[in-house]
Amino acid sequence: MAKFEGYKDIYVFVEQRNGVIANVGYELISEARKLVASIPHMGFKVVGVLLGHNIKDQAQTVIAHGADKVIVADDAMLEGYSTQFYTDTLTQIINEFKPDSFLTGATVLGRDLAPRVAARLNAGLTADATKIEMDPEKKDEALLLVTRPTFGGNLFGTIICPDTRPQMATIRPNVFSMDAPDASRSGEVIEFTPKFENTDAKVVVKEVIAKVVEGIDITKCDILVGAGRGAEDCLDMVQAVADELGGAMCASRAVVDDGFASKDIQVGQTGKTVRPSLYIACGISGACQHVAGMEKSDMIIAINRDPQAEIFSIANMGFVGDVKEILPLLKEEIIAA
Ligand code: FAD
Numbered sequence: 300m301a302k303f304e305g306y307k308d309i310y311v312f313v314e315q316r317n318g319v320i321a322n323v324g325y326e327l328i329s330e331a332r333k334l335v336a337s338i339p340h341m342g343f344k345v346v347g348v349l350l351g352h353n354i355k356d357q358a359q360t361v362i363a364h365g366a367d368k369v370i371v372a373d374d375a376m377l378e379g380y381s382t383q384f385y386t387d388t389l390t391q392i393i394n395e396f397k398p399d400s401f402l403t404g405a406t407v408l409g410r411d412l413a414p415r416v417a418a419r420l421n422a423g424l425t426a427d428a429t430k431i432e433m434d435p436e437k438k439d440e441a442l443l444l445v446t447r448p449t450f451g452g453n454l455f456g457t458i459i460c461p462d463t464r465p466q467m468a469t470i471r472p473n474v475f476s477m478d479a480p481d482a483s484r485s486g487e488v489i490e491f492t493p494k495f496e497n498t499d500a501k502v503v504v505k506e507v508i509a510k511v512v513e514g515i516d517i518t519k520c521d522i523l524v525g526a527g528r529g530a531e532d533c534l535d536m537v538q539a540v541a542d543e544l545g546g547a548m549c550a551s552r553a554v555v556d557d558g559f560a561s562k563d564i565q566v567g568q569t570g571k572t573v574r575p576s577l578y579i580a581c582g583i584s585g586a587c588q589h590v591a592g593m594e595k596s597d598m599i600i601a602i603n604r605d606p607q608a609e610i611f612s613i614a615n616m617g618f619v620g621d622v623k624e625i626l627p628l629l630k631e632e633i634i635a636a
Contacts, residue, residue, distance in 0.1 A: 302439065302440050303399065303440065303464045305397045306397045306398065306399045306464040306465065307341070307342075307343060307344075307397070307398070307399050308335075308343050308344045308345070308346050308368075308396075308398055308399055308400075309331040309334055309335060309343060309344075309345055309346070309398070309399065309400045309401075309402065309441075310346045310347075310348055310393075310396075310398035310400065310401045310402070310465070311324060311327040311328050311331055311345065311346070311347050311348065311366070311401075311402050311403075312324065312327075312348050312350075312389070312401070312402070312403040312404070312409065312412070312413075313325075313328075313347045313348060313349045313357075313361050313366075313369075314403075314404055314406060314408055314409060315349065315350075315351050315354060315357065316380070316408075318351070318353070318354060318357070320357060320360065320361070321404060321406060321472070322472065322473075322477055323404030323405075323406060323409075323470070323472040323473075324347070324361070324364075324404060325361075325364040325365075325477045325478075325480075326404075326470075326472065326473070326474070326475040326476065326477045327402045327403075327404065327470060327475065328345055328347060328361070328364050328365040328366055329364070329365055329475060329476060329477050329478040330402075330431065330470075330475040331345040331365075331402065332345055332365045332478070334400075334431065334432075334433055334441075334443075337432075337433045337435075338433050338441050340438070341441050343399065343441060344367040344368055345365060345366050345367050345368075346366060346367065346368045346369070346370060346396070346398065347361040347362075347364075347366035347368070347369040347370070348369075348370050348372075348389070348392060349361060349369055349370070349371045349372070350371075350372045350377050350385055350388055350389070351372075351373065351377050351378070352373060352374060352375050352376075352377055352378040353373065354371065354373055355371055355373050355488075355490070358371050358488040359488075360480070362484050362485065362486035362488075363480040363481055363482050363484050364477070364478065364480045365478055365484070366486055367486050367487070368486055368487045368488075368489065369486065369487075369488050369489070370392055370396065370489045370491050371488060371489070371490055371491065372388045372392065372490075372491045372492070372493050373490065374388075374492070374493055376493070376495060376498065377493070379504055379507070380408055380504075381500060381502070381504070382411055382412065382415060382502065383500060383501055383502065384493070384495060384500070385412055386412060386415045386416055386419065387493060387495055387496075388491075388493040389412065389416045390416055390419045390420060391491075391493055391494065392491055393416065393420060393465060394420070395491075397464070397465075398464075398465045399441050399464055399465060399466065400441070400443055400465055400466045400467070400468070401413075401416075401422075401465040401466070401467045401468075402431070402467075402468055402469075402470060403467070403468070403469045403470070404469065404470060404471075404472055405426065405427045405428070405469035405470055405471045405472070406472060409469050410426070410427075410469055413426070413467060413468075413469045414426070416467070417467045420465070421463065422460070422463050422464065422465055422466070422467050423458075423460030423462075423463050423466060423467065424467040424468065424469070425445040425447055425458040425460075425467070425468045425469075426447065426468075426469050427447050427448070427469060427470075427471060428445045428446060428447045428468045428469065428470045428471070428474075429446060429447060429448065429455075429470070429471055429474050429572075429591065430445070430446035430455075430474070431443055431444070431445050431446070431468065431470065432444045432446075434459070442459060442461065442466075443459065443460070443466045443468070444457050444458075444459060445457065445458050445459070445466075445468045446458075448568055448588075448591060451588075452568040452569075452587055452588040452591060453587065471572050472518070472572065473518055473571070473572040473573060473574055473595075474572055474595065476574065476595075513561070513563065514547075514561075514563065514564070515547040517547055517549045517563075517564050517566070517571055517573055518571050518572070518573055520546050520547045520573070520575055521545075521546065521575050521576045521577070522541070522544050522545060522546025522547075522575055522576065522577045522579075523541070523546055523547055523548075523549045523566075523573055523575045523577070523578050523579070523593075523596075524537050524538075524540055524541040524544070524546060524547075524548050524549070524579045524581060524626075525548075525549050525550065525551065525566060525578060525579065525580045525581060525583055525593065526548055526549070526550045526551070526554050526559075526560065526581055526582065526583075527550070527551040527553060527554060527580065527581060527582040527583030527584065527589075528551065528553040528554060528557065528582060528583075528584075529581065529582020529583070529584075529603065529604065529622060530554075530581040530582035530583075530622045531554060531557060531559055531582075532623075533622060533623050533626075534548075534554075534559055534560070536623065536626065536627070537581055537622075537626065540579075540626055540627070540630045543630060543634070544577075544630065544633060544634070546575070546577070547564070548560075548564065549564045549565070549566045549571075549573065550564050550565055550566070551565070551566065551567065551583050551584075551586075551589050552565055552567055552569065552570060552588065552589070555570075566589060566592040566593050567586075567588045567589040567590075567591055567592035567593070568587075568588040568589075568591045568592060569588065570592055571592060572591075572592045572593075572595075573592060573593050573596065574593075574595040574596055574597070575596050575597070576596070576597045576598060577596070577597065577598050577600070577633075578593050578596035578598070578599050578600070579600045579601075579602070579626070579629070580593075580599065580600070580601045580602065580603075580610050580614070581602050581622045581626055582602065582603060582604075582622045583601070583603070583610050584603070584605075584608050584609060584610060585601070585603075585608055585609030585610030585611070585612065585613065586609065587609075590609075590610075590613055594613055598615050598616075599613060599614045599615050599616075600614060600615065600616045600617070600618070600629065601614035601616070601617045601618070602617075602618045602620065602622050602625045602626060602629070603617070603618075603619065604619065604620055604621055604622075605619075606619045
C-alpha cells in the first residue's frame, strides 16, 4: 500500500482580488507543471483552487495557464478576503480532494491563510520558500524539498514534510517564471460548495484602502538599474540611465537604510524579488540578501571597483571600475546594440 493512500496531485491556490488573479498563482502553476513532469510515474496532475464570488469564468484562464483541473468555490461569503471563510473553505476542499502538496503565494493574503489551514489540518508548512524540487531519491512518493532563507538570510534551509499530507508551502512571488497561456488547453472545472458552520464573521472588513504605489512597480520592469552604496554619490545619473534604457532604478538595502531611496524599490530578501531581462548592478557588493532578490534575472551586468566583489560570481558580465565612468559607456553600448 502506498505510504499516503489517496493523496495525489499538486494543488495551487490561485489568489484573486476583485476578480483579478495575482501572477504568483500562474507562476506556481508553471512550476508545478515542471514538478509533475519530474515524477511521470506518479501520474500527478496540476490543480488550481479558485475562491471568490462571480469568478467561475476565470477557471478557463487558469487552465490556459497550465492547470489540468480547477476547483472553484464561488460563494457570496467569499466575495472579499476573509481569513475565517477562506480557511473554512480551503480546509474542506483539502479534506475532500486530498492533495499531495498544496502551494500558495507568500503574499499578504497567502501568509495569512496558509498557516491557518495547515494548523487546522495538522499539516506541515514551509513558509516563504524560494525553491521547490522533488526528492529524486524517493521513487514511491512525491516528497517535496522546499528551500527557504534562514538565519537572517545567511543560510538556506531545505525542509521536508515526511510524515504528513498535504505538504504545504508558501512561495514568494516572482521566484518562478510564468509560462505563456495557451487558450487551446482544456481541463476539468469542479464547482465546490462550501458549508459554513458559523456564518457570523468574527472579523468584519469595513473598508479596503488600496495602497497607492508611487512611481514604477519594479517587479514588472524588464530593465532594472540597481544602485548600491557604491553609487550613492551618482544616483541622479543611475536614474537617468534607467530612464534612457526604458527601465527603472532599484536599490540595495544599504541605499534605502541610508535614506537615499524608498523601500518600495528595495530588492532582496526583505525587499522585492525581481526577474527582469537585464539587471545592471552598480556599486552593489553582492550580499546574499540582495542576490536572493535578483539572481533570477536573465542577464546580470555588474559594475564594481572591487574585483573580489561577490556580485561578480553571479554576473553574466562584469566591469571592474568606477560606476560614474563605466555606466555611461555601458549605456551607450546597450543603446547601440
Ligand atoms: P555595500 O556592502 O556597502 O557595498 C558597496 C559596494 O560598492 C562595494 O562592493 C564597493 O566595492 C562598491 N563600490 C564603492 N564605490 C564604488 C564606485 N565608485 N564604483 C563602483 N563600485 C563601488 N540587502 C539588500 O540589498 N536587500 C535586502 O532585502 C536585504 N535584506 C537583509 C536582511 C537581513 C536580515 C540582513 C541581515 C541584511 C539584509 N540586507 C539586504 C543587507 C545586506 O546584507 C547588505 O548589507 C547590503 O545588500 C549591502 O548593500 P550594498 O552592496 O549596496 O553596499
